Amino acid sequence: MMDVMEAIRERRSIRKYEDRNIPEDVLSHILESVRWSPSWANTQCWDIIVVTDNKVKEDLQGSLPPKGNPAFKAIVAAPVLLVICGKLNTSGFYKDIVTTKFGDWFMFDLGIAAQNICLAAQSYGLGTVIVGLFDHDKAKKVLNVPEDHELVAMIPMGYPAKKSSAPKRREVEEYTHDNKF
Numbered sequence: 556m557m558d559v560m561e562a563i564r565e566r567r568s569i570r571k572y573e574d575r576n577i578p579e580d581v582l583s584h585i586l587e588s589v590r591w592s593p594s595w596a597n598t599q600c601w602d603i604i605v606v607t608d609n610k611v612k613e614d615l616q617g618s619l620p621p622k623g624n625p626a627f628k629a630i631v632a633a634p635v636l637l638v639i640c641g642k643l644n645t646s647g648f649y650k651d652i653v654t655t656k657f658g659d660w661f662m663f664d665l666g667i668a669a670q671n672i673c674l675a676a677q678s679y680g681l682g683t684v685i686v687g688l689f690d691h692d693k694a695k696k697v698l699n700v701p702e703d704h705e706l707v708a709m710i711p712m713g714y715p716a717k718k719s720s721a722p723k724r725r726e727v728e729e730y731t732h733d734n735k736f
Contacts (some may be wrong), residue, residue: 562677564721569682570629572713577635581679585712588675594664595646601668604638604698611697612636615709618694619686626686626711633711637672638694640704641665665707672710682715 557565582605589603606612609631615638616630630636647653647660657663673683686709695706 557678559674562674566673566677567682567715567719567721568684569713569715570626570632570684570711571716572629572633572682572711573716575634575714577681577713581681582635585672585675585679585681588671589668592664592668592671594667595660596649598642598646598664600642600646600661600664602640602642602704603668604640604700606636606638606698607634614697615689615694618690618697619688624686624688626684626688629684629711630686630709633713635712637710637712638698638706639665639669639672639708639710640700640706642704644703661705662707669708669710672712676712680714681712683710683712685710 586603586605589601590599592599592601594600606615612631612633615636616627619627619630621627641661641664643659643661644651644653645659645661646664647655647658653659669685673685676683687707689709691706694709698706700706
């Protein structure tokens with residue numbers, strides 16, 4: 556397994572996969588990475604749907620615009636599609652009252668969980684892409700997600716068909732500020 560910084564530097568958004576299944580123990584380890592994700596007051600507001608059924612993946616693909624989303628084919632091509640859902644009115648709440656300026660904190664917690672998934676997958680030589688451009692309500696209906704949850708993102712995952720180089724990144728000095736903005 557690679558170290559964390561190597562996984563961070565080498566992770567790419569992968570949309571083309573080899574026709575190869577992911578071993579069950581590898582998938583289990585990746586799902587375990589979600590378990591250890593930090594969350595608001597340890598609310599662990601996530602639920603992950605593991606989709607391997609081709610018909611379900613095709614139905615979910617129908618929630619994406621066929622043009623304008625480069626992950627359209629990846630939804631069905633990937634051997635595993637992880638769907639990230641968040642329990643509403645839990646994260647960011649204290650005694651049923653929202654406590655943050657930004658309201659329900661589930662999106663932040665799910666972002667951390669998604670990053671853990673992507674980095675864990677990378678450490679096993681797998682590629683991922685976080686997909687957010689789709690009809691969330693349509694996808695939610697396909698998967699029978701309950702009303703008190705929101706379907707937030709889909710992550711196709713598999714062995715990359717090709718590797719790409721890193722896009723240009725800003726230097727640390729360009730986005731850090733000392734003591735004040």
